[in-house]
Amino acid sequence: MxxxxxxxxxxxxxxxxxxxxxxxxxxxxxxxxxxxxxxxxxxxxxxxxxxxxxxxxxxxxxxxxxxxxxxxxxxxxxxxxxxxxxxxxxxxxxxxxxxxxxxxxxxxxxxxxxxxxxxxxxxxxxxxxxxxxxxxxxxxxxxxxxxxxxxxxxxxxxxxxRYDAGYRTLKSLLTKGTHGRPLMLHHKHRNADTPPGFTNAMMINDSVVHEIDVTRWLLDEEITAVRVLRPAPTGNAPEGLSDPQLILFETSAGQVVDTELFVNCGFGYQVSCEAVCEGGTARIGDDHGVFVNAAGQWGGTIPPGFVERFEDAYDRQxxxxxxxxxRGEVEGPSCWDGYAAAVVCEAGVLAQASGERVPVELIERPDLYG
Amino acid sequence: MxxxxxxxxxxxxxxxxxxxxxxxxxxxxxxxxxxxxxxxxxxxxxxxxxxxxxxxxxxxxxxxxxxxxxxxxxxxxxxxxxxxxxxxxxxxxxxxxxxxxxxxxxxxxxxxxxxxxxxxxxxxxxxxxxxxxxxxxxxxxxxxxxxxxxxxxxxxxxxxxRYDAGYRTLKSLLTKGTHGRPLMLHHKHRNADTPPGFTNAMMINDSVVHEIDVTRWLLDEEITAVRVLRPAPTGNAPEGLSDPQLILFETSAGQVVDTELFVNCGFGYQVSCEAVCEGGTARIGDDHGVFVNAAGQWGGTIPPGFVERFEDAYDRQxxxxxxxxxRGEVEGPSCWDGYAAAVVCEAGVLAQASGERVPVELIERPDLYG
Amino acid sequence: MxxxxxxxxxxxxxxxxxxxxxxxxxxxxxxxxxxxxxxxxxxxxxxxxxxxxxxxxxxxxxxxxxxxxxxxxxxxxxxxxxxxxxxxxxxxxxxxxxxxxxxxxxxxxxxxxxxxxxxxxxxxxxxxxxxxxxxxxxxxxxxxxxxxxxxxxxxxxxxxxRYDAGYRTLKSLLTKGTHGRPLMLHHKHRNADTPPGFTNAMMINDSVVHEIDVTRWLLDEEITAVRVLRPAPTGNAPEGLSDPQLILFETSAGQVVDTELFVNCGFGYQVSCEAVCEGGTARIGDDHGVFVNAAGQWGGTIPPGFVERFEDAYDRQxxxxxxxxxRGEVEGPSCWDGYAAAVVCEAGVLAQASGERVPVELIERPDLYG
Amino acid sequence: MxxxxxxxxxxxxxxxxxxxxxxxxxxxxxxxxxxxxxxxxxxxxxxxxxxxxxxxxxxxxxxxxxxxxxxxxxxxxxxxxxxxxxxxxxxxxxxxxxxxxxxxxxxxxxxxxxxxxxxxxxxxxxxxxxxxxxxxxxxxxxxxxxxxxxxxxxxxxxxxxRYDAGYRTLKSLLTKGTHGRPLMLHHKHRNADTPPGFTNAMMINDSVVHEIDVTRWLLDEEITAVRVLRPAPTGNAPEGLSDPQLILFETSAGQVVDTELFVNCGFGYQVSCEAVCEGGTARIGDDHGVFVNAAGQWGGTIPPGFVERFEDAYDRQxxxxxxxxxRGEVEGPSCWDGYAAAVVCEAGVLAQASGERVPVELIERPDLYG
Structure with missing residues (x-):
């Protein structure tokens, strides 16, 4: 034995x-x-x-x-x-x-x-x-x-x-057309704070890149232009970091997408998305978890970081x-998605610097990713 | 006389x-x-x-x-x-x-x-x-x-x-500085549908005018520039009406304010505002009222129009x-507020037409309204 | 002119x-x-x-x-x-x-x-x-x-x-039969703390009396029996006060109604009611007001006392x-309602002491209150 | 073999x-x-x-x-x-x-x-x-x-x-004593409908058995008595089924626990639990998922059954x-938990029939489960 x-x-x-x-x-x-x-x-x-x-x-x-x-x-x-x-x-x-x-x-x-x-x-x-x-x-x-x-x-x-339960349900609603065609998306992306050396460009390349991808995925359209508005920054951001920012995308179908990016919000990690469709809106990321009454407050806890927020998504991915x-198959976000995100990020960094609308130019989509 | x-x-x-x-x-x-x-x-x-x-x-x-x-x-x-x-x-x-x-x-x-x-x-x-x-x-x-x-x-x-319980609580939070300086506002303004003859200019002059006023009041700053982004419109809007729109304000303190205006959203009348401050955010307009579980759904009813939504505010006003x-006193929004709203509306209508950033030029504020 | x-x-x-x-x-x-x-x-x-x-x-x-x-x-x-x-x-x-x-x-x-x-x-x-x-x-x-x-x-x-907006909406849902016949009510009645000299009897006579009245009014039935369950009390209650308590009513239509009464809950004043009907449930009292994200928490404020919670109801009443x-009319809760509440309170105080089910005996309802 | x-x-x-x-x-x-x-x-x-x-x-x-x-x-x-x-x-x-x-x-x-x-x-x-x-x-x-x-x-x-994310967070709050000692639990357990042949006894043995277990686990106390109140039943229940019911437990620490069991509620599968502690309450099971505005309603979807609601819990278990x-270890609910649940179920079925308080008698807990 x-x-x-x-x-x-x-x-x-x-x-x-x-x-x-x-x-x-x-x-x-x-x-x-x-x-x-x-x-x-x-x-x-x-x-x-x-x-x-x-x-x-x-x-x-x-x-x-x-x-x-x-x-x-x-x-x-x-x-x-x-x-x-x-x-x-x-x-x-x-x-x-x-x-x-x-x-x-x-x-x-x-x-x-x-x-x-x-x-x-x-x-x-x-x-x-x-x-x-x-x-x-x-x-x-x-x-x-x-x-x-x-x-x-x-x-x-x-x-x-794309593997987060909330985003998947939202994608499924959009695919089914439950509430009609999507017209706008409102993203919010908030981090408690930033590590040393975090730059304006990283706000696009490391943070907004996620909104770039889910926007393209949820709407099944390419992003065609980017604008970045930079409010007077929070006193909690390191010198030189323009935080928060409002990033605006246009898509090939004429949709408009805004993202509040606030990486020194102080209170935790929070990511939400509302899709505004012709006949209704659907929002994810305000999940409540445990609802507490205590010390003069109703409500609950905000997770400290993306690891806690997206733990399930990483596992599922x-x-x-x-x-x-x-099964011998390849699924999920492709090199085309990686390429498109990179191009939009480059436009985003330019838009951040200029304050102007910057068009996004992609090569024609190869058949392999058709 | x-x-x-x-x-x-x-x-x-x-x-x-x-x-x-x-x-x-x-x-x-x-x-x-x-x-x-x-x-x-x-x-x-x-x-x-x-x-x-x-x-x-x-x-x-x-x-x-x-x-x-x-x-x-x-x-x-x-x-x-x-x-x-x-x-x-x-x-x-x-x-x-x-x-x-x-x-x-x-x-x-x-x-x-x-x-x-x-x-x-x-x-x-x-x-x-x-x-x-x-x-x-x-x-x-x-x-x-x-x-x-x-x-x-x-x-x-x-x-x-300004007399709505929600907005008053928000104003009070901002005045007390509970969560630090406000950096951004996100407004949503949704109507079920529009009466015949409703025009793009009326979307600014009759609808967004409210966001113009509460923005100025909540932030205690003037609006200095306006942009209007116009997504491909909903199929439920009358021919020629660009609905929804995303209106962007800048203020004298460098804050950025966005307003989703969607006047043929179909599902009811909904007005909300989230203030993003240095140390926290506060949102009003998602009040729940009666919470119902029925027919596979949790949730509640959206009021059909502004009369129901703002009934108390009208009374209180x-x-x-x-x-x-x-008491022999004059309080509340002044002629200056009415004038400033009119100027921003004019800029908004121009911005709507041009797609460009339109600066807002006010006369110097008279002492009477100091 | x-x-x-x-x-x-x-x-x-x-x-x-x-x-x-x-x-x-x-x-x-x-x-x-x-x-x-x-x-x-x-x-x-x-x-x-x-x-x-x-x-x-x-x-x-x-x-x-x-x-x-x-x-x-x-x-x-x-x-x-x-x-x-x-x-x-x-x-x-x-x-x-x-x-x-x-x-x-x-x-x-x-x-x-x-x-x-x-x-x-x-x-x-x-x-x-x-x-x-x-x-x-x-x-x-x-x-x-x-x-x-x-x-x-x-x-x-x-x-x-009966003049609170929430309870009125609930009453209206029950009257219209939107979700079918009501079968149960769940009440929660929480106070931050009690004044000196507050007794177990006062928990019924001063606090639960409100649930007695809204139960009779919402269901349009008399209360026919009372039970009181007394958990091991919170350490925050004064010596001798049995807090919290669970009060159970039966009605003339066989409905069962429970009330959590917790008068030293510490965190504020909170009153809610859920009606469980044949086809759905409806809950009031979880209104959110301003929704705040700050300091690792989402949520909002609980009012400190009944004055804040029911200010509008007092005015409206x-x-x-x-x-x-x-108009020369008499409306609202009648002497019959006052009498019935007094009888149920007496039964409630007995039930509190005995731990047993105590039937409620009313005189026949006079024509004047028919 | x-x-x-x-x-x-x-x-x-x-x-x-x-x-x-x-x-x-x-x-x-x-x-x-x-x-x-x-x-x-x-x-x-x-x-x-x-x-x-x-x-x-x-x-x-x-x-x-x-x-x-x-x-x-x-x-x-x-x-x-x-x-x-x-x-x-x-x-x-x-x-x-x-x-x-x-x-x-x-x-x-x-x-x-x-x-x-x-x-x-x-x-x-x-x-x-x-x-x-x-x-x-x-x-x-x-x-x-x-x-x-x-x-x-x-x-x-x-x-x-015990493997559901919500219950685990609640357990963790209770274990840490975040809000003080638990005094009461409020459970709600609702099913859309029942299969043919579902009996009153099955309401205890198949449904409430879950509340029996989570009550014992969350409070870390044994159940010492059971009462069952039976409101006049919904018209949607099969002949002979007393639905809904209100089940009341007492624990060895004197806590009181109520469970609304409603197995023909019609609107979906919904399980929630609120722990009332000395210094606050915590509720799970009202998770919102996707928040939708559509057709005059705000809110979202209730899952149809326990498979959807507890899918993750089954996987995690x-x-x-x-x-x-x-790792060569044995964890999770033990035979003692299975035995205790069986004894409470038997008392529950008796209590259901008699309408009386039925004490629960367990053997002394063997060392193996100490």
Whole structure:
């Protein structure tokens, strides 16, 4: 009893050719007609990377961490040890070549994404790439072209709000047209405070980028112009940071979208969205949780940060990616979504500086993302 | 003008001259050290006028309808008969000369306001003037100058939202600085539908004018610029009406204020305002009233129109005016507020047409309104 | 135009005989076809009485304080002086005999109500009697019989919740049967704390008496039995006070009604009611007012006491009484309602002591209250 | 029983002895220093069983369905085929003997639970047993004694509300004592309608049993007495069903707990709980989700049934069980909780019939559940 057994990793493994059909066919390290556990290489072991490693290990069904990679070899080794059964690397490409690896989760800093994506493309590995796809429109376009050369989608971009229960219900209402065509969106995006070194450009690139993506996704339209209005700032913002800001988008269907971005609001993390449709409005993000009467106040608690607010969305995002990958499919936000967000961000940063309306110019949408 | 008159009223009486000091002193037909019932001439007996007559008669403490005036003599007579003890006139000036009249409530169409106001000034009578003060900035300026010549305030302008319980609590929070300096306001102003002939200009002049006033009042700042963004309109709006619109104000303190105006939203009348301050936000207009669970839905009813939504505010507005007038005081929104609203409206209509940022140019604020 | 007219005035006064038909006919000191201002004698000038005097003087349309009576002559005189035009008395009956008096508002302590009511009956004067009608069932029954001898209703009992906007909407939903027959009510009644000397019996007689009345009124049924459950008390209650309590009513239609009474809840004053009907539920008292995000919390403020919570209801109650009286009518909660509440209170106090179900025995409802 | 079979699955397998130390040590089929995937035998493949099979297969991390058992061999085989890699049995004990099985999930009808639990005890297998533990107090006591003989806990009972995010936050508030000692709980438990054959006893045994468990868990006290009040029933309930009911518990600490149970409320599935503490109250179950303005209404959607309402709780429950089991631990509701619930249910059914207060008598709590 309790006989030893050879695991040599959970699933045993096959050397998998990277021809598309093979990749599509296997889904993951397959076993007799049902997909096996997906071996994931996690690239980057900073805050987000470590969090994804823990998630894959503790929360996600059907996947395991097979390899981790980080320039910081110690950190990578420590993390690999923690989860057990994973190998640590300093070179992302080497991690991807680990024999237990079926898929790649890129959580390194944005500037390192392009190289890691191209490495994954070279191995035809499915990728979940943390946002941003890449830090600027030019590099995002190169990735877009590389994936097109591959001839099939391999990348899901980590716009995790698409996996939040609230946003999904809102999307579903809009798709069904329950209240008619959407005419406007009102976003609010509030952070308690900002880390040192947070800049005006980061307000667009790191914060508003989420509203850019959900706007495009909810409305199923491209953003065609950006304006940024900058009120006299709060005294709680660091010198030089224009906080709050009001960001205004126009879409290809003529919709108008406003976003209050207030990253030093002091009181917590709060994200909400109201869709104004022809026959009604629907708002998410005012979920109440526990309702308390105490000390002369009715109400409840605001979560301190995005981790608490979007914890479920992160879990669901990775689970969806694992599930789709095991079925040999690629779903979720694409390189096109990553590219479009990058272009809008660039326009947003210009609009922030000029105070003017800045048009957004995208290349024509390639067939692969049609 | 300034004729002596016998009031023969309610409370014992004084023969009152119309020199300002006398008017200020008497408050109203006075009795033994306490102000008597205020006799009011209501000018205009259309929807708003008739409503005010009923309000003065049924709801308001310390006032009575002494005279009504309307070009439509029958309508005026019928209304006078309904309340009893009031005399009907066709000429506003004659109504003001009625011996029982201590004060004037102007509820005639906007273009008739200037003449009625000047008539009241000539008699130095306290006035509650329905909004708008006058329909354009030039005439508003003339009224402003006439009141200055009089040398003291006589007019309260009917921006009734200042008397709504919600807005008053919000104002009180902002005045106390409970959550720090206000940085932004988000207004929503939704009507179920519009009457025939409703135009884009009326969206500013009749609807947004309320947000113009409460913005100035809540923030205690002037509006310095206006932009109007016009999304692709709802299919439920009449041809040519650009509905909804997003109106953006800047203030003298650099605050940014957005207003969603959606006058064919279909689902009811809804007005809300969120003040975003340095340390917190406060929102009014989402009051719930009765909370119902039924037929697969939780929630409640949206009032059909502004009469239901602001009924209490109208009552409170007139009561405050009566109370202040009986004390010989003038409070509430002034001619300056009426003038400023008119100027911002003109800029708003230009901004609507051009799509550009239109600066707002006010004359210097006269000492009388300091 | 500008014709002189004799008003005969609103208030000048006529000595009115007190024969029922005269009283019914006049409504109040009458003027040519419309009722004049109602002269009110306020009996009792403690907290509630002084508050009603201020209300009649400042808020109520169509009434004025003609006389005040209090054993404390100085307090009565001071109050009379404050409002002007009122005469102070120490004897309630003398105040009722004041020539300016058309109606009586009884706000003296409960044990003084019976005598004052009988004085008013002797003069056939309309009465608004603060709750309780009288402090016990036997005396309430005597008042009931005295009013029956009079042959017509003269008394409105001060159950002011019937004039609260929330309860009125709920009543209207139940009357219309919007959600079908009501099966249960859930009441919550919370006070921040209790004054010194507050007893278990007062929890029924002073607090739950309101739930007794609104239960009877909302359901239009009599209460037939009472149970009281007493949880282990809060440490914040004074020694000997069983706080909170759960009070359970059964009605003549078999409905079950529970009331959480918690009079040292610490956090403010909160009254809510949920009606559970065959097809839905409706809840009032969770109105939100201003919604605030600040300091890690969403929510708002709970009013400190019943004065803030029911301010509008008190105003509306007195206005309705004045309006009905001026029309020569008697409306609102009757002596029967006051009697029934007294009987249920007595049963409630017994139930509190015994922990058992105590049946409620009413006399047959007299025709006058049919 | 205990037939050998080839699973040919994912994880390879060990024949595991059932000595406690071995079971505790292995956690589950282990791999190089980290616990392996937990092989689960699912007993019962009806609605709940099939749902758990799907959950284990699609949602749960670290577990897999190794065997399924049902008297309906076809249904079991179909389900086994659907998930792949599982073997179908008709005999629960045989399924437990499947070499891939590390743990048992019992989802058969209540009357079959006792035998299945004893089978699992005989093999010292960890068990997740759907509620009820057993259908009556006597059998629950036998199970309790059997587990004690085993000498260590093996069973987690499926009271899934303990895994609902709302209840967990409430529990956490009560544990921390944020608002002081809890004095009362108000539960509401509403179902849209009932299946054919639903009885008064089932209202206690199938519905209120959840409030029994969360009351005991939230307050960390035993229930000592039960009363049931039965209002005149809704016309929408089947003949003979007394719906709604008001169930009243007393606890060992003298707390009072009321539950509105309304199983033909018509409008959806709604479960809420308010804890009334010495210094504040906290309510869960009024979560709003998407807030909609449409068609004259503000508000949102009520879920149709418990599956939608508690979907996350079911997932989290099974995940917690899998996680604890893989660590060699037993957590969550115990056999004691199952036994106590059974005893309170029996008292509740008596109280329902008699209308009287029925005391609850438990055996002394064994050390194993101390």
């Amino acid at each position: 309790g006989t030893t057994r050879e695991t040599g990793t959970v699933d045993g493994r096959s050397t998998v050719g990277h021809a598309p059909e093979a990749a599509a066919a296997r889904g993951a390290h397959g076993v007799e007609g049902r997909p096996g556990t997906l071996g994931v290489a996690v690239i980057g072991t900073g805050r987000m990377g470590a969090d994804h490693v823990r998630r894959l290990h503790d929360v996600i069904s059907g996947a395991r961490v097979a390899a981790v990679a980080d320039l910081d070899a110690d950190r990578a080794a420590r993390l690999a040890r923690d989860v057990g059964g994973a190998t640590a690397y300093t070179d992302p490409a080497a991690a991807m070549d680990d024999p237990g690896v079926d898929a790649v989760l890129i959580a390194s800093p944005g500037p390192a994404h392009e190289a890691a994506l191209l490495d994954a493309f070279a191995r035809d590995l499915p990728v979940l790439c943390e946002k941003p796809l890449t830090p600027d429109a030019a590099s995002a376009l190169r990735v877009l072209e590389a994936e097109q050369k591959l001839g099939h989608r391999r990348v899901q971009v980590g716009f995790m709000r 990775v689970q969806h990616w694992v599930d789709a990958t095991r | 300034g004729t002596t008159r016998e009031t023969g009223t309610v409370d014992g009486r004084s023969t009152v001259g119309h020199a300002p000091e006398a008017a200020a002193a008497r408050g109203a037909h006075g009795v033994e050290g306490r102000p008597g019932t205020l006799g009011v001439a209501v000018i205009g007996t259309g929807r708003m006028g008739a409503d005010h007559v009923r309000r003065l008669h049924d709801v308001i403490s310390g006032a009575r309808v002494a005279a009504v005036a309307d070009l439509d003599a029958d309508r005026a007579a019928r209304l006078a008969r309904d309340v009893g003890g009031a005399t009907a006139y066709t000429d506003p000036a004659a109504a003001m000369d009625d011996p029982g009249v201590d004060a004037v409530l102007i509820a005639s169409p906007g273009p008739a306001h200037e003449a009625a106001l000047l008539d009241a000034f000539a008699r130095d009578l306290p006035v509650l003037c329905e909004k708008p003060l006058t329909p354009d900035a030039a005439s508003a300026l003339r009224v402003l100058e006439a009141e200055q010549k009089l040398g003291h305030r006589r007019v309260q302008v009917g921006f009734m939202r 007139v009561q405050h005016w009566v109370d202040a007038t009986r | 500008g014709t002189t007219r004799e008003t005969g005035t609103v208030d000048g006064r006529s000595t009115v005989g007190h024969a029922p038909e005269a009283a019914a006919a006049r409504g109040a000191h009458g003027v040519e076809g419309r009722p004049g201002t109602l002269g009110v004698a306020v009996i009792g000038t403690g907290r509630m009485g002084a508050d009603h005097v201020r209300r009649l003087h400042d808020v109520i349309s169509g009434a004025r304080v003609a006389a005040v009576a209090d054993l404390d002559a100085d307090r009565a005189a001071r109050l009379a002086r404050d409002v002007g035009g009122a005469t102070a008395y120490t004897d309630p009956a003398a105040a009722m005999d004041d020539p300016g008096v058309d109606a009586v508002l009884i706000a003296s302590p409960g044990p003084a109500h019976e005598a004052a009511l009988l004085d008013a009956f002797a003069r056939d004067l309309p009465v608004l009697c603060e709750k309780p009608l009288t402090p016990d069932a036997a005396s309430a029954l005597r008042v009931l019989e005295a009013e029956q001898k009079l042959g017509h209703r003269r008394v409105q009992v001060g159950f002011m919740r 007195v206005q309705h009484w004045v309006d009905a009286t001026r | 205990g037939t050998t079979r080839e699973t040919g699955t994912v994880d390879g397998r060990s024949t595991v002895g059932h000595a406690p130390e071995a079971a505790a040590a292995r956690g589950a089929h282990g791999v190089e220093g980290r616990p392996g995937t937990l092989g689960v035998a699912v007993i019962g493949t009806g609605r709940m069983g099939a749902d758990h099979v799907r959950r284990l297969h699609d949602v749960i991390s670290g577990a897999r369905v190794a065997a399924v058992a049902d008297l309906d061999a076809d249904r079991a085989a179909r389900l086994a085929r659907d998930v792949g890699g599982a073997t179908a049995y008709t005999d629960p004990a045989a399924a437990m003997d499947d070499p891939g099985v590390d743990a048992v999930l019992i989802a058969s009808p209540g009357p079959a639970h006792e035998a299945a639990l004893l089978d699992a005890f005989a093999r010292d297998l960890p068990v997740l047993c759907e509620k009820p533990l057993t259908p009556d107090a006597a059998s629950a006591l036998r199970v309790l004694e059997a587990e004690q003989k085993l000498g260590h806990r093996r069973v987690q009972v499926g009271f899934m509300r 099974v995940q917690h069980w899998v996680d604890a089991t893989r």
